[in-house]
Amino acid sequence: MTASDRAPTTIAPALSWSARIAVFTRMFAVQGSWNYETMLGPGIGFCAEPALRELPGGPDGPAYRDALARETRYFNAHPYLAAVAIGALVRAELEGRPAGQIERFRTAMCGPLGSLGDRLVWAGWLPFCSLVALLAFGLHASPLVIVLLFLGLYNAGHVALRAWGVSTGWRSGLRVAASLGSPLLQRGPQYLARAVLFLAGLALPLAIARVIGRRGLEIPSHDWKIALPLAALFAIVLAALLVRLPARVEGWRAALVVLAVLILISIAR
């Protein structure tokens, strides 16, 4: 029996727990061979492969080979939300959906999974967790606490998102697009943006104060009292300048130049 002979079903097909665990574990390496030609494609095939072995005929059968070939073709998405596509594609392959339908689904999912993931994770959750860590740093938490707080918080969201993604994809199959319209996913980036702005206002002054070093760095208090307001003023002016400059003027390059000049002046004096 080939894949095209099998009729699509509404109930999810059977999938062993060992295959589910293998698919989930491999998702952490989905970008292992990321490249500019096929992007995430080979990674999708790599993640789906343990489940595809359960196709009729097993790993030597034509259904497995056809499905694996399809799943390794060009694909691009946010690496965490690629889990949604992996879950849906595995189900579609096991249900024996037509190849054309699966390929159209792959093409259609690239954009939404990329932009939603970028807004939710890279522009929302990651800066949020970074600022929580900087707040802990500014409040003089120990290095161990700062690192564990950051990694614990970030990865609670990270692993939960991957687990939600693969289970939602598996549950909904090729109709998974509707799940991406859930209020939490659509409004989540907005809520996170407000939290990030509040945390930035709170954490950055405390972080500046700690870097300048009122405690532990033996900086005299009269130096500190002058340095802190001047640093805050310099930071505000430079930030305003960076916001107004074109996006191609990157702040990290500006910081590199400022530091290089400072180091050269300090050595040459």
Next chain:
Amino acid sequence: MIGAAQLLPFSLLGALVGADVVSFPQAMLSRPIVAATLGGALAGNVAAGVLTGAVLEMVAMETLPVGASRYPEWGSASLVGGAIAGWHPVMRPGAINHGVFVGIATAWAGGWSMYALRRLNGVWAERALPAMEAGSRRAVMSLQLRGLTADLFRAAIVTAIALLVWTPINDYALAHWTVGRAAAHSILAAAAAAVAGGAIWRQSHGAAGSKWYLLAGAVLGVVLVIVA
């Protein structure tokens, strides 16, 4: 001059945090606040590591690791920056400045090495294409494992080269450092906070009431700085 025995643990750790940026497991072990702290701890001065990590974290908030864009590789670079800052058990004036400078410069070079690896992965993927189109499990597995292994090697090499280059320069720079600690740290903190603040505003100012959330946080932050 750094010896091979000293270089090995840094390179191994650099490989792990460097691969974490993209390949595996993207658990943000590669973020400066983590990697620089680890670098400082391994060099013997965790306080210098976390200080460098916090400053680099502010700078790194600007660069989003969005798919096809080329961005600095903060993982192994932060480890090197933290290690350079913590190289001497007693934190010398200028040590954090130099650690942060090394971190950003190495991240820049690391970004290029990541770009080169992605091009190489493309060449390998193209070669494996006929086998993958035939549904070969072996082709898919070997492509993925080759990419992962190459990324580990890339990050280890970036770490080793950066430490070999920067440790003697660090010793020279710190021996001739003249700017006071308060001024040096003020410029450092202000530049990093400006990059972070500007980046956050660019990314998040579209949210309703954005300036009020920022202002409310800033008022509370300033009060805490004054009373703490």
